[in-house]
Amino acid sequence: MRKIAIVGSPNVGKSVIFNNLTGTYADVSNYPGTTVEVYRGKCKIGGEEFEVIDTPGMYSLLPISEEEKVGRSILLAESPCVILHVVDAKNLARMLMMTLQLLEAGMPVILVLNIFDEAEGLGIDIDLDKLAKELNIPAVKTVGTTGAGMDILRGKIEEHVKRFC
Amino acid sequence: MLKDFVKNIGYDDPLEIYLSKLEKLLGSEYGISKRAVSLLLLQEDEEIFELVKKNEGDKIGVISAIIREANSHYSNPLSYIISERRQGEASRITNSVMSVKEKGLFNFKETLSRLMMNPFIGGPILLAVMYYGLYKFVGNFGAGVLVDFIEKRIFDAHINPFMVDLVNRYLPYELLRDLLAGQYGIITLGARYAFAIILPIVATFFFAFAIIEDTGYLPRLAMLIDQLFKKIGLSGRAVIPLVLGLGCSTMATMVTRTLPTKRERIIATLLLSLAIPCSAQMGVILALLQNKPLGLLIWLGVIIGVFLFVGYLASKIMPGELPSFYMEIPPLRLPQLSNILRKTGSRLKWYLFEVLPLFIFASVLIWLGQITGVFGFLVKALEHPVRWIGLPAQSSVAFLFGFFRRDYGAAGLYDLKTAGLLSGNQLVVACVTLTLFLPCVAQLLMNIKERGIGVGIIMSTFILFFSFSVGYFVNLVLILSGINL
Structure with missing residues (x-):
């Protein structure tokens, strides 16, 4: 079974995206570090079944704490065919540093700009097409808690798998 | 590729x-x-x-x-x-794709967020959260109203008499009758403790706690307490595992993984095992000390004192770098009811799966112990330290229960209190000792899993002696100062 790994900084809503994709429940809270272990679930996209892996938050590929190491070792050891880099759309500049690292490492990344409702509330607008072109990867806007953008994300995953896996 | x-x-x-x-x-x-x-x-x-x-x-x-x-x-x-x-x-990329429209409005969330972290206003906010969230909702409503209702109206009035009757009628063997519906039987004690006493308390606690979690209050609390924590060698980051410990110390011990240094992880694990009462235990303690506000204050004071004292000592004994603190402060959010319910449900399920087999196992073990006489022997052996801290001999049973789970032990005390066997002073001493007492079996295993067998055993031995010593001193001080609660 092909694998989809969800990575990103703490408290950007990785587990909400995981719950949305798999329909199972991983604990979700409003503080960093709720997920300290790896959660696995299954989801079906475009008729194919995938294993979805929710990882503890990490700030970069250079880990500081124990639980950050867990995420990296999954990327290294399990070679997922899609990596969803979930970021907080409000803090794009800081979040993109890790996207760049993932791309340097040659990872098959889809960028997920989550919590987009809060970004809009702050008056932030992001040109999605331009961002996708700049990074040369697919990018999606989502609001995990309402499920907005999840269908587009599934579509991007399907497309991505057809082209590269 | x-x-x-x-x-x-x-x-x-x-x-x-x-x-x-x-x-x-x-x-x-x-x-x-x-x-x-x-x-x-x-x-x-x-x-x-x-x-x-x-x-x-x-x-x-x-x-x-x-x-x-x-x-x-x-x-x-x-x-x-x-x-x-x-x-x-x-x-560079961000600037080329992002545009921001200035919104110069007064920001309510931002102001509230600052107040929560302000040392003068943050304190009263914390007290209000504790008073309404914990004392009123969990203590009075969960441990008072709900427990009363389920225990008296459902178990005492219907389930227990029905089961005793059923067992008496269809089970010809005295021994088996005891196992199911005797004084310490699986149904009369195990299931009653689990469903009538612990469940309503834990459910109300998990519900209140899920709301606090999802608003984003905890990281702000961490910022507020950071200064105090630095003095005991922990960073504000440790607030989250420690506060989670008020829910379930076993889960929280796992969360100490988010702490950056080994030293911080050990101190946090020790404090979780010793001085942080878990939700079930805290609920029962709130119920025990109901109508005794002074007793509750003494309990709280002693526990906080022990927390700071042991934390300070541990950080002196294990020198190391002072942790630097950096933490993401997420925005304040209105919690979503669906997530609150789902989270409360999933934790309750986890809790029951964990707790029920243990309660049943404990009943079986006690039953075996009674047949072989080991139970009586252990209760007798525990009577000495229990008397030493000024408690009636009967409470040694509760402490024996406490070895399985602290909340199980606390529920045992609750039974004694209902029977009128404990005075005010004794209640406070018992609550203090049982709070500090050995963690439940699950947490002991988690300590060993996360920190290694050596550290796990040293910690447990220390806690065993330390808890009784503190109980002894609290009793002594109460007697010497002539306080009668």
């Missing part, structure tokens, strides 16, 4: 030269691009270095030399140089 995605940002010259030298030297596959491996090597990532050493054999000498040479070229650490370059690129 990897090649499709590699996007390189260029670094400046000497760095690029060292990078390409390293890339050429790397012969095996790492699951990530060689450029990324080389970058991690230059930033002195130990795990990657070990991996490369294993895979590249003899070449590691040359590789180390290149890393050293590259580092000597720069006055700042290479991790800093590399992050700076990435940051520059990330900002």
Whole structure:
């Protein structure tokens, strides 16, 4: 079974995206570090079944704490065919540093700009097409808690798998 | 496949030269691009270095030399140089794709957030959260109203008489009758403790706690307490595992993984085992000390005192770097009812799956112990330390229960109190001792799993003696000062 790994900084809503994709429940809270272990679930996209892996938050590929190491070792050891880099759309500049690292490492990344409702509330607008072109990867806007953008994300995953896996 | 995605940002010259030298030297596959491996090597990532050493054999000498040479070229650490370059690129991209419309409105969330972290106003806010969230909702409503209703109206009035009757009628063996519906029977004691006493308390606690969690209050609490925590050698980051411990110390011990240093993890684990009462236990204690506000204050004062004292001592005994504190402060959010309910439900399920087998197991064990006489022997043996701290001999049963789970022990005390066997002073002493007392079996196992068997056993032995000693002193002080609660 092909694998989809969800990575990103703490408290950007990785587990909400995981719950949305798999329909199972991983604990979700409003503080960093709720997920300290790896959660696995299954989801079906475009008729194919995938294993979805929710990882503890990490700030970069250079880990500081124990639980950050867990995420990296999954990327290294399990070679997922899609990596969803979930970021907080409000803090794009800081979040993109890790996207760049993932791309340097040659990872098959889809960028997920989550919590987009809060970004809009702050008056932030992001040109999605331009961002996708700049990074040369697919990018999606989502609001995990309402499920907005999840269908587009599934579509991007399907497309991505057809082209590269 | 990897090649499709590699996007390189260029670094400046000497760095690029060292990078390409390293890339050429790397012969095996790492699951990530060689450029990324080389970058991690230059930033002195130990795990990657070990991996490369294993895979590249003899070449590691040359590789180390290149890393050293590259580092000597720069006055700042290479991790800093590399992050700076990435940051520059990330900002460039962000500026080209993002636009912000200024919203100059008064920001209510921002103001509330600041107040929560303000040392003068944050304190009263914390007290209000504790009073209404814990004392009123969990203590009065959960441990008072709900427990009363389920225990008296459902168990005492219907289930227990029905089961006793059923068992008497259809089970001809006295021994089996005892196992199911005797004084310590699976149904009359195990199920009653689990469903009538612990469940309503834990359910109300998990519900209140889920709301607090989802608003984003905890990281602000961490900022508020950071200064105080620094004095006992912990960073504000440790607030989250410790506050989670008020829910379930076993889960919280796992969360100590988010702490950056081993030293902090050990101190936090010790404090979780010793001085942080879990939700079930706290609920029963609130119920025990109901109508005794002074008793509750003394209990709280002693526990906080022990927390600070032991934390301070531990950080003196285990010297180490003062932790630096950096934490993401998420925005304040209105919790979603669906997530609150789902989270409460999933934790309750977890809790019941964990607790019910243990309660049943305890009933079986006690039953076996009664048949063989071991139970009586242990109760007798425990009577000495229990008397020593001024409690009636009957309470040794509750402490024996406490070995299985502290909440089980606390529920035992609750039974004694209902029977009118404990005076005010004795209640306070019993609550203090049982709060500090050995963690439940599940947490003991978690301590061993996370911190290793040596640390786990030393901690438990220390806690065993320490809890009774504190109980002894509290009793002594109460007697000497002539306080009668």
